[in-house]
Amino acid sequence: MGKGQTSDWVDLSSGDFTPAANTRHHLGNDDADDRGWSLTRTKLLWLSSLRLITMLVLVTASAILVGDTTGSILDTVQTTLMWVGLIAAVPSALYFPFLLTARSNRPLNIIAIMQMIQDAIFATTMITVTGGSGSAFTFFYSLNIVVAGIVLGRAGTLISIAISFLMLLGVAQFELGNFVMPSFLDGVLKRSSFNDVLYSVVLNSAAFAGIGVLSSYLAEQLRKSDIEREGYRTTLEDLKQLHESILASVETGIVSCRLDYRILHINRAAQSLLNLETVRVQGMHLFDVVPEFRAPMEREPAEDFELKSMSDGVEKWLRVSTSPLISKSGEMIGRIISVQNVTAIKQLQAKMKAEERLATLGKLSSVVAHEIRNPLAAMSASAQMIKMAGNLQPDDEQALEIVVREIDRLNEWITDLLYFARPKVGQIRDIDLRSVISNMISLLSSLVNLEGYEIVSLVEPGLFVKGDPDRMHRAFMNLTKNSLEAMSKGGVLKIISNTYIEDSQPWVDITFEDDGCGIPPEEIDRILDVFYTTKPRGTGLGLATVAQVAKEVQGHISVKSKPGVGTSFTIKMPLIEAN
Structure with missing residues (x-):
């Protein structure tokens, strides 16, 4: 660090890293001045509010009493005080706009000196109309x-002592006859001897000095106390702000509660x-x-738990844990509840389980293809040969038909299993969705009796x-079936398309909407799982294959269903421009 330069580093030895500490470091004396x-x-x-109230009370009291003592000295005193109070109330009221708009010490000091002179x-x-320098109201100067x-502070004390001494000295000059007595003071302020006036002036001046010394000391202590208190308040506010x-x-949700579970704070x-x-x-x-x-x-005992919720149609998993809120004395005064979003962890776990199942399924499919499919083919051929030989009883022929039909069903299941576990992706090219769906409907119409369906x-x-x-x-065929x-x-059955823009990417939703029996709510989350089926003779591979195909085209499938009303499967896929 070069000579004459100052460090911008905070004093780490203080152990105070709050915003207040940084503010004090950078602002220094300016912050204290503020x-x-x-x-x-x-x-x-x-003080201005108190002064204005005092003037108004004085004016009101004088106005009420002035009528009862007409022509007397007391009447003159009361009239004088009323007018003095009324005149003093005007500047007392005018101080407020200046005080409210002041933003530095200079204008405030000027206003303070003006108020000292007015007081x-x-x-x-008050002293003049109540007997002069010997009046009991000289304590107003001390006040x-x-x-x-x-x-x-000390400067204000010295200025006030000087003003008070000069004012008292002026009253003494009137009492001694050194100044011409104004007409309105005739009969109110009496002339006094030099010794009496001197005694009053010296005694009050000594009192001014003594009170000034004591006031100066107390004012300085009060000023320091006010600044320290303001500093403590600012620090506490900054600590509160830092805490908040x-x-x-933090990304973890924090909720603090009392023992009765009333919420104190939530981030x-x-x-x-x-x-x-x-x-x-x-x-x-x-x-x-x-x-x-x-x-x-x-x-009891309280344990961590997980909750599943929906946010804007998206599944969300939360892990909630509770810990005691302890006071300094070690007493439990509440509870702290932390809430974490573990959706990503849940999705990763589900993905890992799915990959493990697929790996196991891939091994199983290889065994099925070699160890089961070939014997099934031999069984089907033998059954066909026996049937073609003739001379069979009707019951035997029916039994053979059942055997052949069940073998075909097993072959179809094995085909679906191999198609899912070891998908053979062909040539990747642009797919015209309307053309694929039209061809699929035409093929299905030739294979299945669609009477009663539309x-x-x-x-x-x-x-x-x-x-x-x-x-x-194949995915569209599975959804249609x-x-x-x-x-x-x-x-x-309605097959509907809907196009839209999301994050500057065009997308299409292909929805298969039926008015069938619907899917129970408890089965919706599992309907796309491998081998999960609600049909007596289902394989549980059809919808899983659809989800797999949707993923291959960077899309996904969603399900909405209401029992007794119908079900809709929607495949969301990114659109491209055809070459």
Whole structure:
């Protein structure tokens, strides 16, 4: 560090890393000055309010009493005080706009000195109309000195002493006859002997000095105390802000509660995870805000638990843990509840399990292809030869037909298994979705009796995706067959397209919508799992294959269903421009 340069590093040895410490480091005396003028303005506002109230009370009291003593000396005194109070009330009221707009010490000091002069004039008036330098109201000067010390410190005390001494000295000159007595003071201020006046002036001056010294000391101590208190308050506010900033910045949701589960604080992450952004929950009961927490948190002993919720149609998993909130004395005064979004972990676990199942399924399919399919082919051929030989009883012929049919069904299952476990992706090219769906409907019409069913294609022309046409055809065929089987008594199957832009990428949704029996809610989450089926003779591979094909084209499949109303399967795929 070069000579004459100052360091910008915070003093680490202090152990204070709060924003207040950094502010004090960078602002130094300026920060203390800011606090100083703010405290001075507050004091002046209070004193100005008290002064204005005093003037108004004086004017009101004088106005009420003045009529009862007409023509007497007391009447003159009361009239004088009323007018003095009325005149003094005007500048007292005018101080407020200047005080409220002041932003530095200089204008505040000028206002303070003006108020000191005004108070000294008022005190002088009170002394003059109540007997002169020997009046009991000379304590007003002492009061002004104390006030000046509180507002302006030692300098204010010295200025107030000087003003008070000069004012008292002026009253003494009138009493001694050195100044011409104004007409309105005739009969109010009497002439006094030199010794009496000197005694009063010296005694009051000594009192001014003594009170000034004491006031100066007390004012300095008060000023230091005010600055320290303001510093402590600022530090506490900064620590609170630092605490809230830390809680607001962490990704883990934090909720602090009392022992009765009344919410004390909730950070931004917890509001987002629990969908409480628009709700003010401080002071509310936790179980009223998040009812799902009640059952797992009331169990003994309390353990971590996981919850599944939906946010904007997207599944979300939360892990919730509870720990005690301990006071300094070691007493439990509440609970701290942390909420973590473990959706990504759940998805990763599900993906790993799926990959493990697929790996196992791949090995199994190889065994099936070699060890089961070949014997099935021999069995089917033998059954066909026996049937062709003739001379069979009707029961025997029917039994052979059952054997052949079941062998065909097993072969179809094995084909689906191999197709899923070891997919053979053909040539990747542009796929015209409308053409593939039209061809699929035509082929299905020639293979299956569609009497009582209606398949309506509402797919727009010119929609292309990149993928294997054969696998896309098979995925559409699986969805169509699945929908037709769900409509056991006939119905309408609609195949609908919907295009849109998402994150500057054009997408298409191909929806297969039927009016069949629907899927129970408890089965929706498993409907796309491998080998999961609700059909008596289903394989559980059809929809899993559809999900696999959707993933191959960088898309995904979603399911919506309502029992007794129908089901819709939607494949979301990115669109491309056809070559």
